[in-house]
Amino acid sequence: MKKPSKKLDLFISEAPESENLTGSAGSPKKIRKGVMRGNKEQISLTFPPEMISKIDEAADDLGISRSAWISMTISIALKKIGTSGS
Incomplete structure (x- = not known):
């Protein structure tokens, strides 16, 4: 770039x-590209349909939304690599 x-x-x-x-x-x-929603920034992600099905299944198993599952999973991954997830 x-x-x-x-x-x-x-x-x-x-x-x-x-x-x-x-x-x-x-x-x-x-410059931030996402849309602010309260204290969070909304972004757009694109996944293959098969992955979305697996994400939805994992979220359903925990009784949480797709968005909550993605946020939780990314937070866990960031903690594992030593970057703050919040």
């Missing part, structure tokens, strides 16, 4: 809403 040009950085920093797009030192910060 190509790094944004200095002209683009300058254009963004001079925009009226630039404080939402730049970090504290005026450097570009990562």
Whole structure:
């Protein structure tokens, strides 16, 4: 991926809403692509149908939603590799 040009950085920093797009030192910060829902960020994931069936079965076995199962499983995986899941 190509790094944004200095002209683009300058254009963004001079925009009226630039404080939402730049970090504290005026450097570009990562723009979030998900939609905020309260204190959580909604994202879109794509899985093969067979995997969705397995996810749904695992979630049903625990009596939780597909979304809750995915969040729980990712949190467990992140803890295993030493990254905070919350």
